[in-house]
Amino acid sequence: MSAARVFVARLGGCSVFDPAGDKVGRVRDVIVVYRSTESPRVVGLVVEVPGRRRVFLSIGRVTSIGSGQIITTGLINMRRFEQRGGEVRVIAEVLGREVQFVDGSGSATIEDVAIEEIGPGEWQVSELFVRRPKPSPSPFAKGQTLFARWSDVLDTTITGAPQSATHLLATYEDLLPADLANALLDLPEQRMLEVADELSNERLADALEEMPESDQVGILNQLEDDRAADVLDQMQPDDAADLIAQLSDERGEALLDLMQPEEADDVRMLLAYAPDTAGGLMTTDPIIVSADATVAEGLALIRRHELAPALGAAVCVTLPPYEPPTGRFLGMVHFQRMLRYPPNERLGTLLDQKLDPVPADASAAEVSRILASYNLVSVPVVDENHRLVGVVTIDDVLDYLLPDDWRSSDGDEPALPPRARPRTALSTDTKPITTIKQRLTQRRRAPNGTD
Template sequence: MSATRVFVARLAGCTVFDPAGDRVGKVRDVLVVYRKNDPPLVVGLIVEIPGKRRVFVSIGRVTSIGSGQIITTGLINVRRFEQRGGEVRVIAEMLGRTVVFNDGSGEATIEDVSIEDLPQGGWAISQLFVRRPKTSLSLFAKGATTFTDWGEVREQTTEGQAQSAEQLIATYSDLKPADLANTLLDLPPERMHEVAGELPDGRLADALEEMPESEQVSILTRLGDARAADVLDHMQPDDAADLIAQLPEELGEQLLDLMEPEEADDVRFLLTYAPDTAGGLMTTEPIIVSADATVAEGLALIRRHDLAPALGAAICVTLPPYEPPTGRFLGMVHFQRMLRYPPHERLGTLLDQGLDPVTADTSAAEVTRILASYDLVSVPVVDENHRLVGVVTIDDVLDYLLPDDWRSHDGNDDVRRRAEARTELTTGSIPLHHGRRTGNGPS
């Protein structure tokens, strides 16, 4: 193995290769065990392989660490990683901890950890990169940073003291919502709740949308009502409705009362529909414009960075008002069609005349059949007065078709279940109940 010293935070996301140069996965953490008189010993890496499964790769299987990549012997046990007693994850559990200097000079917070290979073989923690408390009252001031050897400090283990998750959150800053959700779910429960509690509202909302119901409820109920309502405000209305439907009725109403009125109204509206209908699947935040809007204006709306890709595939055209329930629904204009016309062209002249909307009580099976039959990404939903109330997107249907525990299956099972979902999309045949919402509306 090549002699080197590396900092663990820089390993997060590094690609792992086998000796032939084929990609194995990505590093998600480093696992260590504490020793009585010596620095913690590295026992292996936690690697995410295709299928989002986390596996353990023994440090003895690693032949090279450096240049942003890891080389292994190619022999990897693909059994799902389970943390054992005495093992500590450096990124998930050690970063952010408080340490006290043995010389009495105060305390600091661990921001990174370096590991190096030992002369006798194996790897161990060598140095810590720590930050001392700030000495200025300025909001922009930061404490001084320094490197220190493991033996020069001891960890602060005051009972009941929560370790800061700030550095861990910074390490996760570039993860996509689905990857952030998987990473949080992979943490020990208490650490997961601690990190979730310190994530920004919008970031936590994105992660919750990607989690199974039980973990959503567990995290939300630990936040406190005011914070929970703020997070729900940042979620897509349909996802927020799904989550609130899993809560006790009294708590759900309490959180709705604390939410922003406009957001709460959308959620209450969605909760009136049964889970196996278009109304139960739809989102109430499509792009809606007038018939006089131009191609240039439509494309500008699609470019919004916070817009879900499925919602950006088409624009809804209605009479005023332009918030659901809108004025009379006129039609949809697909993104690709807009690209074929000059910027000044009116969207009212580009409507898809062959696409009929569905009603809010249309069954999920029929919505599935329409999306599959016509290769659509979304389908509009109208009420009895032909007013637009929302759209059902392909991801809404997949969320409905896939079982609640699909994230917990291994890669091969995920492939099988996606194939089953694809068959269901094509045939229009769906299970009796895979929906997440327990809506109190008509069935």
Template sequence: MGRLAGCGVFDPVGDRVGRVRDVVVVYRKSSSPRVVGLVVEIPGRRRVFVSIGRITSIGSGQVITTGLINVRRFEQRGGEVRVIAEMIGRTVSFVNRSGDAVVEDVAVEKNRAGTWEVSQLFVRRPKHSASPFSRGSTEFATWQEVREQIRAGENQSAEHLIATYSDLKPADLANTLLDLPRERMLAVVGELPDNRLADVLEEMVESDQLEVLAALGDNRAADVLDNMQADDAADLIAQLPEDEGEHLLTLMEPEEAEDVRMLLAYGHDTAGGLMSPDPLVLSAEATVAEALALIRKHELAPAMAAAVCVTLPPYETPTGRLLGIVHFQRMLRYPPHERLGSILDEGLEVQVDTSAAEVTRILASYNLVSVPVVNGEDGLVGVVTVDDVLDHLLPDDWRSHEADDDLHTGPTPTISDPTLEEGERV
């Protein structure tokens, strides 16, 4: 399953249909769980069920289908178990020998009868050494050699599931978590590092954000808010009761809380309410080489790294008077020693109280990725990026599954024909 998760799904002519996100099995009394289908993510981040009868081959890092797929959103049925979401990380005991182990991976293969089933488990025994480098021994076991210690659907260790999802982008991980059973989702959330959870929360709708935040406890919630972008943290805190939001602000790091408080003071539909309070700032004497080194930082979002703001001192927001901005593409046209003050774009800024509609018009009119925001003294206080504007313009629930369906504009796989294979959804 470790190799199957995330691999491409293709139709018979080689066109990509989507990516595998999970395998659905059903338990049987006297034999290994039978595979009934795959959960496949198709364009639009929609997850659909592909019956195993529609799969012609699995191997070499790809899955080939008949090309006939029902694009109705996947909904787990009673008796079904998702291998990655629910089986990996589960504790099992050995039938004919002592000891427990944790399932780290699952192998599926086609048997002689032509049915796909769970063939082997890759399990890890508890470590017996006190060394921090010891992880315990591993081995393969058949389904018949082990017995689960908990019933299907109950919580299990989230550690291995997190490892399986380690390569997912925050938006994809957010969708993946929301597809899990609630208790399982909260267990995984509890194990995610603060910075990773912060990225994931930024990709959720407000109702889901509030549910996750409430489950964290105040201290952990404050730590996660510290790791969020200040504008996203402000939007989230603004949804809380005033006393609860203020309590979380007192638990946050003072510097991070100060940025959030500043953003909360502005109207939601103004430049001040949309902006990020941490623009890239340099002096007019800084060189192109210095500016390019600054925007190369890997933690910067592409939109934020699109331009550098040039101001008078001080260079921390609120800065001295804004002199102008220099876009990275312009930097590439000049030698490394060129001073930023000599290649400025001037007059491209908005006031903190500029309406969101006007900010959008300016970005569109001048083909900008970002625009600086200044206060009454023309001091730089932040920058509005195109993704901030898109978040404002799109419906509040655009990140939800239902909105994904409405916004789905990618190529749609062929809907299945009336002849249903075993396990097909109707």
């Protein structure tokens, strides 16, 4: 095993390989235990394996650390990682902590931790890379950086006190939203809230969309109303509606009032429909164009990188206005059909004549059958006046059909029968519910069941 000093922050995201060279997973953290008179001892790594499962890899199973990769003996316990008492995660819990120098020279913030091998299969913390406070309030000023031994400092972190998450966020920078959500949920509750507080509104919104609704509510309830409204503005309207429906009437209305008017209007429209209908499942952000728009214009719109693949699979053609609820819905044009025609071809001549929209009060079961029967990834939703109000995408339907805990499922549990989402009110009455209070009342009284 290499005896070189290794910095923990640089291990985050490094690949883990077995002796045959096959990739096992990626490092997400380093686990240490404190000792009274010596530097903390490294006991293992948190490794993310396929399926987004995080497992514990004992340091004794590691044969080499270096060159941006970790080699193991090939034996890994695939049980999901659970932090034990006395164990501390370096990236999640140590980086960003404030420490005091024992010589009385002041304080500093831990920016990185170096570990080194002291014997076969034995590693410990060797040094801390710390930064002193800025000497002046100037935005260009930077505090002095230096190395310190563990014995040179005292941890001054008070339980419950805010801890900087800057360096932890740097390790999460390359994570996809679903992986970021899992990483946040793996943190201790207080640390999770600290990290959520430092995430940008857009990044936090992406992560919340991938969390179970109970965890969404827990985080949102810790945010000030203004910040919570800003985050909801960044979420997809249907996800924001799901989340607001879990809040109290008073907080839900308060947040809607603080949101951007256009975003709030979309959410209110979704909340007006029973959640087990097309109107309750749909998103209000499809691509909408006029019949005179050209193929070139349509392709330019679906090329936007922020557009979800399911929404980019087709464009909706309507009469003006072109914001839901639009003018009369004319039809959809699939992107594959656009690819077969010259750039100047009018989209109004390429409408899919076989695809009929679904009414907003159509049941979720009916929408599922249409998507499956015609091999679609989205279906348009219209109101009683045949105006486009949104589209239901395949991911909306899957989210509805899958069990509550599908995001945390390891993939080896027996399949559960389809059931309604947490905000679903199972009722034969599919008329729109006009207020949040009515919506929540119906949801609370309704039993769980299936379509």
